Amino acid sequence: MSTTCLNWIDNKYEPPIGGEYCDVTSPMTNEVVGKCAVSGAADVNKAVDCATAAFPSWSSLTMKARAAIMLKFHALVKRDTQKLAELIVLENGKNMVEAVADVAKGNETVEYACSLPQVAQGKNLTVSRGIDCRDTRRPLGVVASIVPFNFPFMVPMWTSPIALVLGNCVIVKPSEKVPLTMNAVCSLVVEAGFPPGVFQFVHGMADCCNAIIESPKISAVSFVGSSPIAKIVADKCRGLNKRVVALGGAKNHLVALPDADKEGTVRDVVASFAGASGQRCMAASVLLVVGENKEYDLISEVVERAKNLVLGTAAGELGPVIDASSKDKIISYIEDSEKSGAEILLDGRNPATTPTATGNWLSPTIILHKSKSDKALHEEIFGPVLSIYKVNTWNEAIAIENGNAFGNAACIYTSKGGSADWFTSRFRAGMLGVNVGIPVPREPFAFGGLYGTLSKYGDGDITSEGAIEFFTTRIKITTRWPAPLSEEVGEEVGIGGDANDAANFNGKM
Numbered sequence: 001m002s003t004t005c006l007n008w009i010d011n012k013y014e015p016p017i018g019g020e021y022c023d024v025t026s027p028m029t030n031e032v033v034g035k036c037a038v039s040g041a042a043d044v045n046k047a048v049d050c051a052t053a054a055f056p057s058w059s060s061l062t063m064k065a066r067a068a069i070m071l072k073f074h075a076l077v078k079r080d081t082q083k084l085a086e087l088i089v090l091e092n093g094k095n096m097v098e099a100v101a102d103v104a105k106g107n108e109t110v111e112y113a114c115s116l117p118q119v120a121q122g123k124n125l126t127v128s129r130g131i132d133c134r135d136t137r138r139p140l141g142v143v144a145s146i147v148p149f150n151f152p153f154m155v156p157m158w159t160s161p162i163a164l165v166l167g168n169c170v171i172v173k174p175s176e177k178v179p180l181t182m183n184a185v186c187s188l189v190v191e192a193g194f195p196p197g198v199f200q201f202v203h204g205m206a207d208c209c210n211a212i213i214e215s216p217k218i219s220a221v222s223f224v225g226s227s228p229i230a231k232i233v234a235d236k237c238r239g240l241n242k243r244v245v246a247l248g249g250a251k252n253h254l255v256a257l258p259d260a261d262k263e264g265t266v267r268d269v270v271a272s273f274a275g276a277s278g279q280r281c282m283a284a285s286v287l288l289v290v291g292e293n294k295e296y297d298l299i300s301e302v303v304e305r306a307k308n309l310v311l312g313t314a315a316g317e318l319g320p321v322i323d324a325s326s327k328d329k330i331i332s333y334i335e336d337s338e339k340s341g342a343e344i345l346l347d348g349r350n351p352a353t354t355p356t357a358t359g360n361w362l363s364p365t366i367i368l369h370k371s372k373s374d375k376a377l378h379e380e381i382f383g384p385v386l387s388i389y390k391v392n393t394w395n396e397a398i399a400i401e402n403g404n405a406f407g408n409a410a411c412i413y414t415s416k417g418g419s420a421d422w423f424t425s426r427f428r429a430g431m432l433g434v435n436v437g438i439p440v441p442r443e444p445f446a447f448g449g450l451y452g453t454l455s456k457y458g459d460g461d462i463t464s465e466g467a468i469e470f471f472t473t474r475i476k477i478t479t480r481w482p483a484p485l486s487e488e489v490g491e492e493v494g495i496g497g498d499a500n501d502a503a504n505f506n507g508k509m
């Protein structure tokens with residue numbers, strides 16, 4: 001069955017005005033499983049106009065009323081988890097357990113958004129005698145979210161629910177490689193009770209994204225994707241004085257000390273680099289092995305475990321990578337390392353058996369690098385490849401991690417708290433783990449790498465408290481009420497505030 005993903009504008013499916021579509025293929029077979037609208041500026045403008053019309057009434061609802069609709073949406077996602085997960089397996093190639101987790105984790109941010117009436121209040125303070133200052137959060141208006149292929153449900157749910165409950169109208173641009181999941185979400189938008197124009201989806205590629213960025217009526221853009229595109233999006237938005245947060249790629253480092261727990265470390269390292277076929281911005285990419293453990297050889301244990309991974313999309317199996325060009329790119333990093341003298345401890349380039357003849361299958365690959373300058377040690381590969389490099393000292397490990405151009409995540413494996421503290425206080429990355437290879441901060445902690453590296457551009461955060469700031473403006477209101485007349489209270493009263501307060505108020509401070 002092939003699905004055509006149309007735009008979702010004003011709570012209706014709308015074909016793209018230019019009549020253009022691209023193919024959606026399954027990574028398991030490379031067969032076409034759907035069509036995706038390729039929208040241009042006219043489609044974006046149509047969605048923006050509907051959102052602009054919807055904004056006054058949506059933003060004037062109480063936050064509790066908006067959260068009530070989001071709560072219904074949360075229940076509907078829970079009800080349809082299996083259906084959504086099946087679409088994720090089909091279009092993204094994740095295994096079923098990973099696909100269900102994609103939906104469940106995305107729904108956790110929906111849940112957080114439902115709690116905003118309890119957590120997103122402003123401040124109120126008596127700043128001078130008789131004078132109060134409070135701030136109130138105002139939504140920005142129409143905002144947009146441009147998302148990547150690797151989490152078809154979770155990443156669109158990082159930002160949209162928070163922005164919506166805060167009173168914004170949201171336009172999501174799903175990845176053209178995986179539009180089916182969000183296409184199925186459209187019917188839940190109506191069922192949950194979002195009014196027309198509030199929560200919309202426009203499909204397309206770079207032209208569509210540019211139209212979103214350039215629309216003068218879109219106040220803020222959140223972006224998640226590769227570093228080069230994140231930089232382009234952030235630069236363009238800044239040039240237009242538009243609020244932007246843009247998360248880019250990653251090169252996450254794991255450091256294993258000789259005292260690391262064998263079972264846990266081996267299990268975790270393999271799950272971390274090979275899970276979701278390495279197509280996670282939180283995937284382990286480089287393992288720095290410090291010194292030696294006399295009792296076991298960590299590297300051979302990791303290789304042995306990874307060797308046993310089975311290809312497929314059932315629970316626990318290793319799915320294909322997204323497309324043929326991605327597969328070629330991953331292979332080119334392995335070839336490049338081989339040429340520079342690296343040892344390929346486990347070679348996944350040509351799996352002996354594959355579930356289908358035509359899918360983008362790669363088994364896990366483990367490279368033991370001899371040269372610190374290998375490209376595979378520095379660039380994002382985004383596939384089931386682990387680069388290992390042996391170091392003799394802690395300082396050497398830290399120098400390598402600190403010297404990489406990304407600043408997303410890093411993790412230390414050790415059984416000593418003091419050693420863990422030494423590393424966590426020196427790692428440069430924005431998200432750190434201790435014996436946790438995928439150190440994803442969960443709500444209410446914000447997700448994201450270090451600003452100023454290839455992993456993050458722009459302002460604010462994509463989730464949690466930072467996203468509350470990102471999707472609102474704090475308006476400050478200063479109030480002085482005249483004191484009641486003495487006859488009103490039956491006693492003599494002075495005027496509110498003292499002489500200094502009055503002077504401050506006349507701009508003399």
Ligand code: NAD
Nearest residue numbers: 147148149174175205206209225226229247248249250281
């Ligand atoms: P991508 O950068 O190719 O695409 C991301 C989005 O940008 C898509 O919706 C795409 O249509 C759009 N796009 C493409 N060209 C554009 C242009 N010129 N201008 C504006 N938008 C454009 O990324 P991808 O391949 O879909 O996803 C994988 C990447 O995403 C990896 O680098 C991964 O690390 C990153 N990622 C990062 C995080 C994070 O939190 N840091 C999370 C998930 C994925």
